[in-house]
Amino acid sequence: MKTLYSLILAASLSTSLFAQEDGPGNNWTEVNLAVTDHQVIPSYQAFALAAGQLEIVAGEFCNSPDTAGLESFRQAFHGAMDGWQQIQHVQFGPITYFNWNFRLHYWPDEKGTGGRQLESLVTSGNAELLEPDNFARESVGVQGFPALERLLFTEGSIGALQEDPFRCQVAHAIARNISDIAEGVHQRWVDEFRATIANADERGFFESAEDAAIDFMKAQVEPIRRIQQQKIEEVIGENAQRARVRRAESWRAERSLRNVELNIQALESFFNGDDQTSKSLSSLLEASDVSTINGIFSELEQSFMALPDSLEEALASDGGHARLLALAAHLDALFEAFEAGLKNTDLYLGFNSLDGD
Amino acid sequence: MVIESIMKLHRRQFTSLAAWLLALPGSVHARSSVGKTPLFLSAASDRGDNHWVIGFRHNGIKAEEVFRHRLPARAHHIAVHEGLGIYTVIARRPGRYLWTGDLESGEKLAEISVPHDRHLYGHGVFSADGSTFYTAESAYQLINGDSGRVVVWQVTRNDHAVTMVRSTEYPSYGVGPHELLLKNDQTLVVANGGIRTHPDSGREKLNIESMQPSLVYMAADTGALIEQQFLDTDYHKASIRHLDINADGLVAAGLQYEGEPFERAPLIMIHEQGSPIQTFWAPEPSQSEMKQYVGSVRFDLGGSYFAASCPRGNLITFWDARSGEMVNALRSRDGCGVCAVEDGFVFTAGTGRISHYNPTVDDIVSLDVSATGKVFWDNHLTVWQET
Numbered sequence: 001m002k003t004l005y006s007l008i009l010a011a012s013l014s015t016s017l018f019a020q021e022d023g024p025g026n027n028w029t030e031v032n033l034a035v036t037d038h039q040v041i042p043s044y045q046a047f048a049l050a051a052g053q054l055e056i057v058a059g060e061f062c063n064s065p066d067t068a069g070l071e072s073f074r075q076a077f078h079g080a081m082d083g084w085q086q087i088q089h090v091q092f093g094p095i096t097y098f099n100w101n102f103r104l105h106y107w108p109d110e111k112g113t114g115g116r117q118l119e120s121l122v123t124s125g126n127a128e129l130l131e132p133d134n135f136a137r138e139s140v141g142v143q144g145f146p147a148l149e150r151l152l153f154t155e156g157s158i159g160a161l162q163e164d165p166f167r168c169q170v171a172h173a174i175a176r177n178i179s180d181i182a183e184g185v186h187q188r189w190v191d192e193f194r195a196t197i198a199n200a201d202e203r204g205f206f207e208s209a210e211d212a213a214i215d216f217m218k219a220q221v222e223p224i225r226r227i228q229q230q231k232i233e234e235v236i237g238e239n240a241q242r243a244r245v246r247r248a249e250s251w252r253a254e255r256s257l258r259n260v261e262l263n264i265q266a267l268e269s270f271f272n273g274d275d276q277t278s279k280s281l282s283s284l285l286e287a288s289d290v291s292t293i294n295g296i297f298s299e300l301e302q303s304f305m306a307l308p309d310s311l312e313e314a315l316a317s318d319g320g321h322a323r324l325l326a327l328a329a330h331l332d333a334l335f336e337a338f339e340a341g342l343k344n345t346d347l348y349l350g351f352n353s354l355d356g357d
Numbered sequence: 358m359v360i361e362s363i364m365k366l367h368r369r370q371f372t373s374l375a376a377w378l379l380a381l382p383g384s385v386h387a388r389s390s391v392g393k394t395p396l397f398l399s400a401a402s403d404r405g406d407n408h409w410v411i412g413f414r415h416n417g418i419k420a421e422e423v424f425r426h427r428l429p430a431r432a433h434h435i436a437v438h439e440g441l442g443i444y445t446v447i448a449r450r451p452g453r454y455l456w457t458g459d460l461e462s463g464e465k466l467a468e469i470s471v472p473h474d475r476h477l478y479g480h481g482v483f484s485a486d487g488s489t490f491y492t493a494e495s496a497y498q499l500i501n502g503d504s505g506r507v508v509v510w511q512v513t514r515n516d517h518a519v520t521m522v523r524s525t526e527y528p529s530y531g532v533g534p535h536e537l538l539l540k541n542d543q544t545l546v547v548a549n550g551g552i553r554t555h556p557d558s559g560r561e562k563l564n565i566e567s568m569q570p571s572l573v574y575m576a577a578d579t580g581a582l583i584e585q586q587f588l589d590t591d592y593h594k595a596s597i598r599h600l601d602i603n604a605d606g607l608v609a610a611g612l613q614y615e616g617e618p619f620e621r622a623p624l625i626m627i628h629e630q631g632s633p634i635q636t637f638w639a640p641e642p643s644q645s646e647m648k649q650y651v652g653s654v655r656f657d658l659g660g661s662y663f664a665a666s667c668p669r670g671n672l673i674t675f676w677d678a679r680s681g682e683m684v685n686a687l688r689s690r691d692g693c694g695v696c697a698v699e700d701g702f703v704f705t706a707g708t709g710r711i712s713h714y715n716p717t718v719d720d721i722v723s724l725d726v727s728a729t730g731k732v733f734w735d736n737h738l739t740v741w742q743e744t
Contacts, residue, residue: 097642102619140619211671211690343404350691351402351707351733357433357450357479357598357652 433479
C-alpha cells in the first residue's frame with residue numbers, strides 16, 4: 001500500500017528532467033515563501049486575533065446586553081471583518097478545507113436563504129444546535145459574518161438581543177465559529193501548508209513550485225474582477241436609479257466600500273510585498289507591466305479618498321454614482337493590466353478550468 | 358476548536374491501487390505492440406486566440422507534433438474512424454461546424470455546418486462501419502420542452518473527399534445532450550446534461566432550478582427510446598456530461614454540479630442497462646477538491662478502472678468501476694483531456710502539459726513539449742492506434 005504522495009514523489013524523479021526550472025527572475029519557491037511568510041500568514045494571524053477578540057466581546061455582551069456593549073460588539077465585528085477582508089482574496093489552501101470559506105462568509109446570498117435560516121434557528125431556541133460540533137454542521141448561511149451582521153446591525157437589534165437571550169447566544173455562537181475558523185486556517189498554514197509551499201517542487205500537493213505560484217497569482221488577479229462586478233457594478237447599476245444597495249456586501253453594517261478599499265490595499269501589498277520582502281509576486285512580471293499596475297493601484301487609492309465607507313451614502317452624495325463607476329473602471333483597468341502582464345510571462349491562470357463544458 | 362473528523366489533506370491512502378496494478382496487462386514499458394506509436398488528436402488554442410486541431414505522437418519522453426491545422430473557432434472533441442481514415446472535429450457549444458481531416462496526413466477534407474437553427478455540443482460518434490455519424494445538437498428555438506437532438510449523418514469517403522449528409526434527427530429525450538456513445542453499434546447512449554442555453558445569451562445557463570439531466574439509451578436505427586435514467590431529485594442539478602463505456606456495456610459518467618459550491622453532490626456515476634444509477638464518492642478531502650466538476654472520463658483498456666479528470670480541482674482521479682472506490686488521484690493543473698493507452702493513460706492540460714501515467718510502475722512523466730510550442734489543450738484527447 002502506498003500513499004498518493006509517495007507515488008508522486010517517486011514519479012517526480014522521472015519527471016525532473018522536464019520540470020520547469022526557476023529562470024532569471026522566476027525563483028518560484030523564493031517568491032512563494034515570501035508571499036506566504038510576509039503576506040498570507042501575518043494576515044491570517046491578524047484575522048485570527050481580531051476574530052478571537054470578537055468571540056470575547058460577544059461573550060461579555062451576552063452576559064449583560066446593553067447599548068454600550070452592543071457598540072463594542074459592533075466594533076469587534078468591524079475588527080474581525082477588516083481582518084477577513086484583507087485576506088479574502090486567498091481562496092486556496094486551508095481556507096477551502098471543511099467549507100471554511102463559505103462558512104465564514106456566505107455571500108452573495110441571492111435567494112436570501114441565510115436570513116430565513118437564521119430566524120428559524122433563533123426561534124428554535126435549541127441550545128444543542130449551538131454546540132461547536134453541531135453548529136459547524138448548520139447551514140453555511142447562519143455560521144458566518146452575514147448572519148452576525150443581521151443580528152447586530154438590524155434596526156432594533158439591541159431590543160431583540162436583550163429580550164431574547166437565545167438570540168444573543170446565537171450571535172455568540174457565530175462569533176466563536178468565526179474565531180475557530182480563523183484560528184484553524186492560520187494554524188493549518190503555519191503547521192502544514194507552508195511546508196507544502198516550501199516543498200512544492202517535490203510534487204506533493206502541487207505539481208511544481210511554478211504550479212504553486214499560479215495559485216498565488218490567481219489569488220492576486222481573479223478577485224479583482226469579482227470585486228468590480230459583484231461588489232460594485234451589480235450594486236450600483238447603470239445609473240443611480242437602478243442601484244440596488246441591498247445587493248452590496250455588508251450593507252447593513254454600512255461598510256461595503258470599506259471592504260473594497262481593504263481588498264485593494266491587501267491586493268497591493270500582496271503584489272509588492274513589504275519592506276522586508278526580497279521577492280514578491282511583482283517580480284514575476286516585467287518591470288513595465290509592474291509600473292502600469294502600480295500606477296492603477298495609486299489611482300485606486302485616490303478614488304477612495306473621496307468615498308465614505310458606506311456604499312449607500314456614496315450613492316446618495318452628489319456625483320456619487322459617477323465616482324463609483326470610475327472606481328469600477330479603475331478595477332477593470334487593473335484586471336486588464338494584470339492580464340496583459342501575464343501574457344508576457346509563461347504563467348497562465350486557466351483554460352479548461354475557467355469556462356466549463 | 359471544532360474537531361473535524363476527516364482525513365488530513367496530505368495523507369491519502371488508496372488500498373485498491375494494488376488490485377488495479379494486478380489487473381493491468383503485463384507489459385510495463387511497451388508503448389505499442391505494433392510498429393507505429395499511437396496518434397493523439399486534440400483541439401487546442403494559443404495565446405493569440407487561434408484555434409487548432411493538433412495531432413502528435415510521443416516516445417515516452419518527448420511529444421512530436423505530426424500535424425496542426427487552423428480551425429474556424431474553438432472545438433471540443435475529435436471523433437476518429439479508422440476504416441475511413443478520417444477524424445472529425447466537433448465545434449464547441451454553441452458552435453456549428455464539423456471539420457474533417459485525413460488521419461494519415463492530417464489534411465483537411467471537408468468542413469460543413471449544422472443548420473442555423475441548431476448548434477452542436479462538441480461531441481459526436483461514428484458507427485462501427487463509418488457509414489453513419491451521430492452528433493448531439495440543440496434545437497434551441499424551442500425554449501420550452503426537450504430541445505436536445507441526436508442527428509444522424511450519412512458518411513462517404515472517396516479518395517480526397519468526404520461527404521457528410523444530414524439525414525435524420527432524433528429527440529435526445531432531454532435538454533442539453535452532451536457526450537454520446539454507441540453500445541454494440543446498435544444503441545446510442547446519450548448524456549442529457551439538462552442545461553438550457555440559447556446562442557443569444559452566449560453560454561448563460563437558463564434553467565438551473567428546473568434542470569433535469571438524464572442518461573438515455575435509444576435505438577441507433579430508429580431513435581426509439583429504450584431506457585432513461587435520472588439521478589435522485591436531490592441531485593437534479595448534477596449535470597450528466599461525459600461518458601465512456603467498457604466492453605461489458607458498463608457506462609461511466611462524469612458530472613458537473615450546478616448547485617451551491619459548498620453542497621455535497623455526486624460527480625461520478627456508473628450505469629448498467631436495466632439497473633439503477635450508482636453514484637460514486639471520493640473520500641474527503643478529494644471529493645471537495647474535485648470542485649464539483651468532472652471534465653472527461655475514460656476507461657482503461659482493461660475496462661475495470663476509469664480515469665475522471667477534474668480541471669477545476671487540478672486533479673485526475675482513478676476509479677474502480679465495480680467497487681466504486683477511488684483508487685488514486687494525481688495533481689494536474691487544469692488537466693482535462695484523457696485517453697487510455699496500452700500502458701496507462703495520457704493526459705493533456707490547459708497549461709500545455711502532456712503527461713503519461715503508467716500505474717503499473719506508478720510513474721507519471723511530463724513529456725517534453727518544446728517541439729509543439731505553447732498551446733492550451735482543450736477538454737478532450739482522442740487516441741488512434743493504427744491496427
